[in-house]
Amino acid sequence: MHKWISQEIIELLESVWTNEEKGANDEESIASSAKTTVTEDLLAECEREGYITRNLSEIELTPLGRKTAEDVIRRHRIAERLVVDVLGMTLEEVESDACEFEHLVAPGIIEAICTLLGHPRTCPHNLPIPEGHCCRKHEHHLDSVVTSVDNLNVGDRARVAYVSARNYSRVQKLSSLGISPGVTIRLHQKFPGFVIQCDETQIAVEKEIAKDIFVWQDDKVTG
Ligand SMILES: [Zn+2]
Ligand SMILES: [Zn+2]
CATH class of the missing domain: 1.10.10.10 (Winged helix-like DNA-binding domain superfamily/Winged helix DNA-binding domain)
Structure with a gap:
C-alpha cells in the first residue's frame, strides 16, 4: 500500500510544508531549510511523481504531496x-x-x-x-485519554500510563515507591498536599510531582 519514497523527496516535501506554515513558497527558502541538497533533478523528479507543482520559483504541494508531507x-x-x-x-x-x-x-x-x-x-x-x-x-470519546494525577478527584483509582521523565531522579524515586507504568493508584488526598495510595503504601507528593504522573482516564474508577 505504501509506495517507497526516497529520503531526498521526503526532506523536500517536509521543507515545502514547514515553509508554507511560515507563509513562504519560494524555491530559495525551501532549498535553504531542506535537510537535503535541493537540485533541479530532485525538483523535476518530485514534479514528475506528482508531489509538487512549480510556477516560476514558487512551489506548491499537490494533494498527494500534501498527504505525504x-x-x-x-x-x-x-x-x-x-x-x-x-x-x-x-x-x-x-x-x-x-x-x-x-x-x-x-x-x-x-x-x-x-x-x-x-x-x-x-x-x-x-x-x-x-x-x-x-x-x-x-473527539467523540472525550474520556479515553491520559491525564495527570492532579486532575483526578479524591478517591479516583487509575492505572499509570507513564511518568514524565523531565526529572530523572524523580522517576527513579517514584519507581522505587512502586509508581510505574501499569500499576493502579488511588488518589487519597489533594489538600493540603497530594497523597497517592499505591498498594498498601501512602505516598505524599508535591503538586508538581502529581502533574508528572500520567494515568489512563478510561480506567478511572471512582470510589
Ligand atoms: Zn517541533
Ligand atoms: Zn491522536
Missing part, C-alpha cells in the same frame, strides 16, 4: 513530544537530532503513541501536529 510531519512532531514528555529530554537535545525524528516512531504505532500522549495538538516548538484518525475519533 502531512504523514511525515505528524510522525516527526509526535516523536518530539514523546521524547520531551516521556523521555524527559530538553528541546536542545531534541534539536540536535531533529532530522532523525520521524524514524524514531514506526508508522504503525503512531496512533497508539498519539493516544498515549493524549492527542497533542502542538509539538514542543509549538508548531501544529496534523490530526490523525485517532484524534478525530477521540
Whole structure:
C-alpha cells in the first residue's frame, strides 16, 4: 500500500510544508531549510511523481504531496513530544537530532503513541501536529485519554500510563515507591498536599510531582 519514497523527496516535501506554515513558497527558502541538497533533478523528479507543482520559483504541494508531507510531519512532531514528555529530554537535545525524528516512531504505532500522549495538538516548538484518525475519533470519546494525577478527584483509582521523565531522579524515586507504568493508584488526598495510595503504601507528593504522573482516564474508577 505504501509506495517507497526516497529520503531526498521526503526532506523536500517536509521543507515545502514547514515553509508554507511560515507563509513562504519560494524555491530559495525551501532549498535553504531542506535537510537535503535541493537540485533541479530532485525538483523535476518530485514534479514528475506528482508531489509538487512549480510556477516560476514558487512551489506548491499537490494533494498527494500534501498527504505525504502531512504523514511525515505528524510522525516527526509526535516523536518530539514523546521524547520531551516521556523521555524527559530538553528541546536542545531534541534539536540536535531533529532530522532523525520521524524514524524514531514506526508508522504503525503512531496512533497508539498519539493516544498515549493524549492527542497533542502542538509539538514542543509549538508548531501544529496534523490530526490523525485517532484524534478525530477521540473527539467523540472525550474520556479515553491520559491525564495527570492532579486532575483526578479524591478517591479516583487509575492505572499509570507513564511518568514524565523531565526529572530523572524523580522517576527513579517514584519507581522505587512502586509508581510505574501499569500499576493502579488511588488518589487519597489533594489538600493540603497530594497523597497517592499505591498498594498498601501512602505516598505524599508535591503538586508538581502529581502533574508528572500520567494515568489512563478510561480506567478511572471512582470510589
Ligand atoms: Zn517541533
Ligand atoms: Zn491522536
